[in-house]
Amino acid sequence: MTVNTLHRPTHRDALVHLEAAFERGDMVTIFGRCTVDYDGRATSELGPGDRLVVLKPDGSILVHTDEKRTPVNWQPPGCTHSASVRDGRLLVRSTRTSPDERLDVQFERVEQCSAYAVDDRSDLELVGSEEDLRQHILSDPDVLEAGFEPLETERQSDAGAIDIFGEDADGVAVVVELKRRRVGPSAASQLRRYVDALHREFGDDEPVRGVLVAPSVTERAADMLDREGLEFVALDPETGEPPVEEDDGESRDEGETADDDGDGNRDTDDGDGNRDDA
Amino acid sequence: MTVNTLHRPTHRDALVHLEAAFERGDMVTIFGRCTVDYDGRATSELGPGDRLVVLKPDGSILVHTDEKRTPVNWQPPGCTHSASVRDGRLLVRSTRTSPDERLDVQFERVEQCSAYAVDDRSDLELVGSEEDLRQHILSDPDVLEAGFEPLETERQSDAGAIDIFGEDADGVAVVVELKRRRVGPSAASQLRRYVDALHREFGDDEPVRGVLVAPSVTERAADMLDREGLEFVALDPETGEPPVEEDDGESRDEGETADDDGDGNRDTDDGDGNRDDA
DNA sequence: GGTTATATATCGGAT
DNA sequence: ATCCGATGTATAACC
Known part of the structure; x- marks a missing residue:
């Protein structure tokens, strides 16, 4: 982990700095x-x-800029960085083909230019994804409905891959579409496409149920599911169980720290900071 | 535009630096x-x-990290930053309520800590959005089809807002759904929801056409449109005209700075192969 | 605040 | 390479 920083460099010095950083495979920041x-x-x-x-x-x-999580301009991985000085000004260019794209950043002034040697081998571990919800259902299919039997995941259909395909207690085919968060009309449509595809595959005689699984559903989506004869089951992706209602105390205990102050302001804890821990 | 940077600060010095930057409303970077x-x-x-x-x-x-356009972790605008030192180590915390979220960054080592006073009043001007495509069609409805008459944009329906609602040369209702790029099954489903909603609103006697407008369409989506009696019109969001085929160069060039350094390849157009239209 | 849809979405997996 | 769907999507418009 090394940092190499120029403060208020000339554009030409910044260029040399940049090219060396590219050569080393460093990450770079430029502010100006x-x-x-x-x-x-x-x-x-x-x-x-x-x-x-x-x-x-x-x-x-x-x-x-100083606002938003999303950059005001960007280019995704796989592009080629290049830098040059034109008319005494630093130009940073990013290009790629397929699709053909170009991003030019032309500096009037370079306030700081840093190169970072990065060493990062850790991978993010994330819980609460749709994949987690799937695992919950596969390891205990009864959470979906008593007697449900998963037969296949990612089952291919004319409309694409079905999250979980299985049978209910009566042996009727069931299409299960999973979502990690509250669902709207598009998820209902997605489920419908899969159910339609199996209808075309199996013929009109064979019944096919469609079940949308998510922590909750919007009213418009619920109406659509009703109209189309589709079903909804409420499950939380982290627990694999029905979400807790919050209208009354139904707390599953999360012995949490008392909230210190109203929200209000900065609350930059002091140095010795013994703030609560989580 | 000012930068205030600490190199390899103690965690406590970094904390002081951070709190002052928060107070000033600066943007901050920490590498470590x-x-x-x-x-x-x-x-x-x-x-x-x-x-x-x-x-x-x-x-x-x-x-x-040193990879990807997307941050490995983040928090959106509106959260509250706080910083502290615990066990001699800098802890940066971001919290918000609704939803209740917390992000902790615990530093083993702080290599650099910079505060930037940012002055940025310029707004991004962007061309080629779905809104641009809509303006093209509204200012020259014939590009959609001869005799098309737009009546309303963002027309509300039971299924949501319809991009453009209008009538064809025969006075038949037309639902137009716009997309700035190649469309797949989800766009076809979206159009279908709107057409279904107008059918429910108008009754079964009244015909309602559905037209999906985009530069191109995938085969699966085209098949679905066919099955459902929906239509597709190929238009480019930047020009408002049918997209050019890419079998030969149709460069519209943009008299730009000469390419200074190596890496000459340019203009190998392609983009997204556009298939037929429906 | 919730709902809905767009995005230069990005990203990953499958084909 | 394209297609397709997930994402802690973010973001804006509208209600």
Whole structure:
């Protein structure tokens, strides 16, 4: 882990710094006043302003303002960084083909330019995904409905892969579509496409049930499911159990710390900070 | 535009630096070895590694590794930053309620900590959105089909807002759904929901056409449109005209700076292969 | 605040 | 390479 930083460099010094960083495979940040020009899947222009530009060795580039989680301009991994000085000004360019795209960041002033040698082998471990919900149902199919028997996951159909395909207690085919969060009309439509595909596959004589599984459902989606003869089962992706209602105390105990203050303000804890722990 | 940077600060010095930056409304970056812990809509853990953490004055926080465009962990705008030192180590915490979420970044080592005073009043101007496609059709409805007359945009229905509602040359109701890029089955389903809603609204006697407008369509979606009696019209969102075939160069070039350094390849157009239309 | 749909979505898996 | 769906999607518009 090393950092190499130039403060208020000349554009030419910044260029040399950048090229060496690219060569080493470093991650780079540049902060300065710049304009941005993008042409590719869409086209955009951004006038002068102060921004933080991040260049990653995998070819990604991010241009961040002081607002939003999403960069104001960017390029995904796989692009090629290049830098140059034109008319005495640093130009950082990112290009790719397929699709043909170009992102230009033209600096009026470079306030800081840093190169970071990154060592990161850890992988993110995440709980609460749709895959977790699937595992819950497969390991205990009764949470879906008594007697449900999963037969296949990712079963292919004319409309795409069905999350879980199985049979109910009566041996009727069941299409199960999983969502990790509250579902709207598009999830209902997705389920319908799969059910329709199996109807076409099995013929009209064979009944096919469709069950949407998610922690909750919007009213419009629930109406649509009703109209189309589809079903909904409420399950939480983290627990695999029906979500707890919060209208009255139905707490499953989470012995949590008392909330110190109303929200209000900054609350930057002091140094010795013994703030609660989670 | 000012930058205030600490190199290899003590955790306590970094804390003071951070709190002053929060107070000023600066944007902040921290580079160092850290672990990350998230609990909210889902739950995640990330073991030790070198990352770039960006804190914005609007409450966003981004944790970036040296790969991907998407941060490995983050928090959207509106969250509250706080920092503290525990056991001699810098802890950066972001919290919000509704949903209840917490992100902790615990540093083993702080390599660099920078605060940026950002001045950015420019807004992004972007061309090629779905809104642009709509304007093209509204200003010249014949590009959709001869005699088409737009009557309403964002027309409400039981299934949601219809992009463009109008009549064809015969006075038949037309639902138009717009997409800025190649469409798949979900767009076809979306159109179907709107057409179904108008059928319920108008009754079975009244015919309702559904037209999906996009630069191209996948085969599975085209099949679905066929089955459901829906239509497709190929239009480019930037030009509002039928997309050009890419079998030969149709470069519209953009008299730009000469390409300074190596890497010459350019203009190998392609994009998304567009298939037929329906 | 919830709902709905868009996005230069990004990303991953399957074909 | 395209297709397809998941994402802690984020973001905006509308109610």
